[in-house]
Amino acid sequence: MLKIENMSCGYGRIEVIRNISIEVGDESVGLFGPNGAGKTTLINALMGIVKPTSGRISFNGRNITGIETHEAARMGIALVPQERELFPRMTVLDNLELGCLYIPGKAEGMADRLDAVFEKFPILKERRSQPAGTMSGGQQRQLAIGRALMADPKLLILDEPSLGLQPSIVSELYGRLAEMKKDISILVTEQNVRESLRAVDRGYVMENGGVAISGSAEELKTNPHVVKVYLGLS
Ligand SMILES: Nc1ncnc2c1ncn2[C@@H]1O[C@H](COP(=O)(O)OP(=O)(O)OP(=O)(O)O)[C@@H](O)[C@H]1O
Ligand SMILES: [Mg+2]
Structure with missing residues (x-):
């Protein structure tokens, strides 16, 4: 589905990603790594934000x-950005509709997709007339994912979905993502490797703008470097 081959990119003269190769098939793939490793930059390159x-x-x-x-949106790539980018004063329903209204060809079938999103995230149905900004962090994250799904994507990209959420909410969120991967390809970046590894089939560990380690979720869980640096001893 998605194939990145020997890609480099950065900001101005600063090269952040060097010669990286990553693939996502009909599966759920994690992109792990510390602060500043280049995860968001890689995603920005996929979405045409960085060339x-x-x-x-x-x-x-x-x-x-x-x-x-x-064009990326029209082709079926949807991003839930690291900064949530909801419209806090608009209602939950309006935020969801904005996920597809302005993408050519995607407004059709909106009612059915809305039903599907409400089925996945019942709280959004309950709160549909409420301003998005009045909901909790976890609920807003569900809304951001719901909005991305309104565009009927083939590939859903989530940039650090656990950021700023309580541990119990993070577990719940990854439980939902694990269910969703049956229907859609997922690429998810995370610093919270432990939770994320429960929901992905495979992963890449990025360090300094390149891939340091890659493997199945099982391989990463037992990789000594991953255990030491990302999973800790607990
Ligand atoms: N707009 C920008 N202009 C210049 N440099 C940037 C810009 N955005 C990010 N960088 C630099 O690019 C590098 C990679 O940043 P990036 O945001 O891609 O990392 P990340 O892996 O997403 O980190 P985090 O886990 O904190 O989100 C960092 O050194 C950062 O300072
Ligand atoms: Mg980032």
Whole structure:
């Protein structure tokens, strides 16, 4: 589905990602690594926010290197950004509808997708007439994911979904993502490797703009470097 080959990118003259290769098939893939490793930058390159300086990105066989952001959305890539970017004064329902209204061809079938999102996240149905900003952090994260799903994506990208949430809410969130991966490909970045490993099939550990380790979730759970640096001894 998604294939990144030998891609480099950065900001101005500063190269952040160096020659990276990553693939996501019909599966759920984690992108782990510390602060500043380049996870968000990689995602920005996928979404056309940052332009690659070399290498190639393809999606379902089509070259999407340097694509515009709205084209990425139309092709079926949806991002739940690290900064939530909801409209806090607008209602939950309006925020959800904005997930698809302005993407060509995606407004059709909106009612059915809304039902599907409400089924996955019942709290959003309950709170649909409420301003988004009045909900709890965990509920807002559900709304951000629901909004991304309204665009009917083939690939859902989540940038550090656990950030700022209590541990119990993070577990619940990853439980839901584990269910969702049956229907949709997922690429999720995390510093919270322990929780994320429960929901992904495979993962890459990024350090200093490159892939340091990759493997199945099981392999990563027992990799000595991952255990030492990311999972701790507890
Ligand atoms: N807009 C920007 N302009 C210049 N440098 C940037 C910009 N955004 C990020 N960087 C730099 O790029 C590097 C990678 O940052 P990035 O945000 O991709 O890391 P990250 O892995 O997502 O980290 P975090 O886990 O904190 O979100 C860092 O050194 C950061 O300072
Ligand atoms: Mg980031």
